Amino acid sequence: MRLPRKHSMTRWTEFQRVRKDGRSKAGRFLIVSTLEDPELPHLMTGYITTRKVGKAHDRNRLRRQFRAIVSRYGDQLVDSRRYLVTIPRQGAAGMDFAELEKDWVKQARRLGLLRTPS
Numbered sequence: 728m729r730l731p732r733k734h735s736m737t738r739w740t741e742f743q744r745v746r747k748d749g750r751s752k753a754g755r756f757l758i759v760s761t762l763e764d765p766e767l768p769h770l771m772t773g774y775i776t777t778r779k780v781g782k783a784h785d786r787n788r789l790r791r792q793f794r795a796i797v798s799r800y801g802d803q804l805v806d807s808r809r810y811l812v813t814i815p816r817q818g819a820a821g822m823d824f825a826e827l828e829k830d831w832v833k834q835a836r837r838l839g840l841l842r843t844p845s
Contacts (some may be wrong), residue, residue: 736773745810752789752834759834760812767808775814785820
């Protein structure tokens with residue numbers, strides 16, 4: 728599932744609302760936050776990458792990797808009417824894709840976002 732541009736969060740107020748009212752779980756390399764909103768027409772995703780994570784090319788690579796992870800697991804989300812924010816932690820830039828994906832899936836399961844395989 729490739730996420731179209733319309734699924735991207737663009738307003739800072741959306742990010743603030745997810746961080747304030749939503750639930751989040753922190754893993755070793757990232758933090759996943761979510762907020763259900765029945766008024767949304769579809770999943771809205773956002774990525775917060777600060778300079779603490781690394782230089783611009785590291786931050787851009789992390790955003791591309793997170794988009795790929797969310798695209799891969801987007802069909803397995805329990806409810807697609809939600810905000811979903813992913814924030815890398817320091818040291819995430821040095822990790823490979825498989826480790827980031829494993830950590831993201833673990834946090835998504837802890838939040839109850841993914842359907843259990845049958």
